[in-house]
Amino acid sequence: MQNDPIEHLISLLSRLPGLGRRSARRAVLKMLMDPADKMLPLADALRAAADSVRPCEVCGNLDAASPCHICDDPHRDRRLVCVVEGVADLWALERAHAHRGTYHVLGGLLSALGGTGPEDLSVTPLLRRIEANGIEEVILALPATVDGATTNHYLTDRLKPTGAAITRLAQGVPIGGALDVLDDGTLAAAFKARRAL
Amino acid sequence: MQNDPIEHLISLLSRLPGLGRRSARRAVLKMLMDPADKMLPLADALRAAADSVRPCEVCGNLDAASPCHICDDPHRDRRLVCVVEGVADLWALERAHAHRGTYHVLGGLLSALGGTGPEDLSVTPLLRRIEANGIEEVILALPATVDGATTNHYLTDRLKPTGAAITRLAQGVPIGGALDVLDDGTLAAAFKARRAL
Structure with a gap:
């Protein structure tokens, strides 16, 4: 029926x-x-x-306005741009109040298996933004997966000529995370990246 | 925002x-x-x-037509009426193809704590249906809770004068249910109501 x-x-x-x-x-x-x-x-x-709601013409965020309310916010530091895979990640970083700059939605990750190549990602617009707006730091906030790492490498190569500093999120033990349930890769990475107190 | x-x-x-x-x-x-x-x-x-969608004027089911498609179905046995607490239970019985008669939605259960009295339930319309349509069996398909049992008792008293047979659902071990995870009440009820093979 x-x-x-x-x-x-x-x-x-x-x-x-x-x-x-x-x-x-x-x-x-x-x-x-x-x-x-x-x-x-x-x-x-x-x-x-x-x-x-439509994608922001500047960063790719979904919002009722374009440019979106983040790109349009005069209190945001335009010299810092945070690159994310998708809008869900952008929203998560906003909820965490983690970033005081602007964003750039890549629209995916490089993936040999998934058939996603550089031309499927919003890389050229990112390069153009960096050059046009004097962006000083590009924070790669991509997932800590194989595809995320591949995309990090690719973006680092492409962005290096712009002269902007390129950083990525720290990897380690999540807040509140018990060590004995963490996967080996995270534990090894956190151990290797240990910091002096 | x-x-x-x-x-x-x-x-x-x-x-x-x-x-x-x-x-x-x-x-x-x-x-x-x-x-x-x-x-x-x-x-x-x-x-x-x-x-x-609105409530069926006959049985209280929610449907795009009133009388609903069940009350309107000529293949349904009008001599059997199954009394349920709410529309969710009616839909569940329909999905199980458990009943070939019609339904009556009570709209709740008697509850001293919840402040639900007989006047809050669709009892008078049920009595009227039984008398007007020569209903032969009223199946009480109410939940196996304290309020369900109270309502069963109350309805049995109210419906007895109509002369219709009054039945209720069997209680016992659910199909696929392991004995050791069943609550004691269900186990005791199933044991007491054991049947010869």
Whole structure:
């Protein structure tokens, strides 16, 4: 009964990450208890977001404005740009209040297996930004994976001629992390990068 | 930034059962990758369901039609009515293809602590249905909790004068259930209700 509005809604909701069929059903039932207050505002919010949100023309962040509110913020230090794989990472760094500069969304990682080459990533726009805006430090905040490391190497080579300092995130023991459950690679990296107290 | 359409959408989504803030954020990011294909259909489906779905005037099921498609189905045995606490239970029994009759949604359970009395439940309409339609068996499919048992007792008293047979679901070991992880109450009930092979 695909033309049944309830079944149709459940099947659309259950395609979202984190929602299975079971929880989609529960969510729909809960919303149907109070459609005017629970469903219509959500429908409006979805439509408003779909209509207004687009990638920032400068950094690639998703926002209702372009340039986005970060690129547009006069208190941000434009000499520091933090390179991230995707918008999710940008949002995570913002939640952590980790960075006072601006961002650059790469749009992926180099991956031989995934067939992602340099031309699929936003590298040329990054080079152009660095040259046009006198960026002094490029912080590579890419994931600590094989593809992340490959992309770090590639970007370091490409960005070196600009003269900007190139840094990457520290690797080590996560805050609150117990040593005995950490993987060997992280433990070895943290040991090697130990610091004097 | 509550007037930010992305934050607004995340906060509405994260109020759904089963979705925390983290998964709501992931869901919104995924949808924003393809708004026309992922967000607008969901907005339309929410609006269509809110506009069309209402409680069935006969049984209380939620459906786009009233009487609902179950009450309206000529192949259903109208002499059997299954009483459930809420629509979620009705849907669960339908998925299990457990029942070939019709349903009656009670809308709750008697609860001294929760302050739910008989007048809050759909009991009078149930009595009227039994008398008007010559219902022969009323199956009480209420949860096996204290409130469920209280409601079972109350309904049995109220329905007895109608002359309809009153049954309730069997209690015992769930299919696939290991004995050693079952609670004592279920084990004792299953033991007491043992059947000859």
